Amino acid sequence: MLKGGTNYVAWRWDITDIQLLLTGNRRALAKAITLVESQHPQHRAQAQQLLQKILPHTGKSFRIGITGVPGVGKSTLIEVLGLYLIEQGHKVAVLAVDPSSPVSGGSLLADKTRMEELSRQPQAFIRPSPSQGLLGGVAQATRESILLCEAAGYDVVIVETVGVGQSEIEVASMVDFFMVLLLPNAGDEIQGLKKGILELADALVITKADGEQIKAAEVAAGRYRNALKLLTPHCFWQPIACCCSALTHEGIGALWRLLLDYQQQAKANHYWQQKRLEQNQQWLDKLVEGLLLRNFYQHPKIVQQRNEYREQVLKGQLTPLQAAEQLIEIFLQTPPNLLFN
Template sequence: MNDVSASALGDAILAGERAALARAITLVESRRADHRQQAQALIQQLLPKAGGTIRVGITGVPGVGKSTMIDALGSFLTSKGHKVAVLAVDPSSTRTGGSILGDKTRMARLAVDPRAYIRPSPSSGTLGGVAAKTRETMLLCEAAGFDVILVETVGVGQSETAVADLTDFFLVLMLPNAGDELQGIKKGIIELADMIAVNKADGAGATAARAAAAQYQAALHILAPASALWSPPVITISGLTGDGLEALWSKVEAHRARYEAKGLIAEKRRRQDVKWMWAMVQDRLQAKLRHDPALKARTPELEAAVAGGRLAPTLAAEEIAQALGL
């Protein structure tokens, strides 16, 4: 692909051509140096056309029903005239590339919805790299006309923070039976939450879901809200039946209206862009560590020397830093 065809690819994306979008995402995910240059030119071309969207991050413990809920929420939004892109951040799987193929089968309605688009993150082996590629994919989807971006974290650990740094609104899904699980909630995730939704509030689980919601609401009262503008609500929903999804989305819209009125969405995105820059710098450093022939040959020797107690970790780190020009 040359510069002219990269420009033409950008024009095709702006025209809403799905095949062009898929090709562009593959381009930005590539690690080849020439592809990276073309991808950067493409992103720069499309950047002014991106950004006018609602970006929602979604996380939850395994088994909480994220895929079913996203399928239901996305279908609700497309029925209201929105165009929805679902992106997954999964830094945990370097062997299989994550669970997105399973997610696609569970998101049966969205997978065939012409107003929806489902795309996994690349498995780059570094969280910063995954977040950077997901952000680029998000911008491409926005330029293609998708006005709602749902970013799902299917990894663990720091992936929640990465998704919060990609989005405007962070939704945490919880299971009905709080009990002991309430004690195990990571405080950091609760502090990131703009809303908690107790899923599976249907049938016999409805009563348990309401009780859990009350417990989560009480837990939130202990924490000071991240902003005086917004106290995270706790609601009950059912991804299976769709109950509560309209109320959920009205909360997202209320949050956006309140923050946009103060210019805080734009301010938050500017901070996120700076984090994106540093994530890409980190990814480039990791790439050099992986691909530089001299470093690839020397690193196992240094690791063995440190593990064997023959070399101080500080001296090994200094040698690697010097090889990187630091």
């Protein structure tokens, strides 16, 4: 790992690296992702230059988000779907957003072993989650990694996340199609679904619909279908509940046809491009807000004077608005050195 930075200084991206990346070289891609994951300001600058150069080669993939609780079958499904897609002539990249790792020190997603066969395929690229950083940073790196995968010629990019915290909202906002995997034992699970998740989903996929669980899976799909009917569709697409098994491969082909159907319809009515534009716009807005806030609170003069103004507000000498305006004035007087991270 090059995250530390010191052993990294000699390493520069040159035109050969970019050409290698564009020809689909997996080492060059892995190296580029390491660069965009780096928190080091110098690397961030390099990463942005690299991204700018490859931008014309991005945007052509089908970006698919997959979420679900640990054990629901994400990795197994991605492996089976990935192998199926490779057979059809696609190049498949898998990226993970794992907000659990910085907290627990362990990772719920980075179980590469489950995708052993897929990871052996020359047409596949699997990248476990960045092991550090707050979710915002991880999400930023993942967005940039999607672009790098596209530049390297991957036409299907799967982003996997376990639904912790805000991670599925983040992932939904960076993909074209978002699916939520659910276990077949429906019970009262619909109520147990995280709030807002139904609204995010383009498809609910009941996993492990095999053996004795087929019936339960079908019952669950029916219940979810009813729940979905109660939602007002936010676009042309009516979210779908379906079953599949990564064990028997039943439903895998149908799932892919469903995705293609979505893609075709979305492109035909220009929703595809519209959604991407909106996502990009939101990403930009979020970055502006985040960068400004961070730079404000880290600004040496603000660090120095913030408490003083706070006290004046608490003592009733200044109104909160007066204090805020004066602090912002101080901030604007000395141009801050805007940096991400």
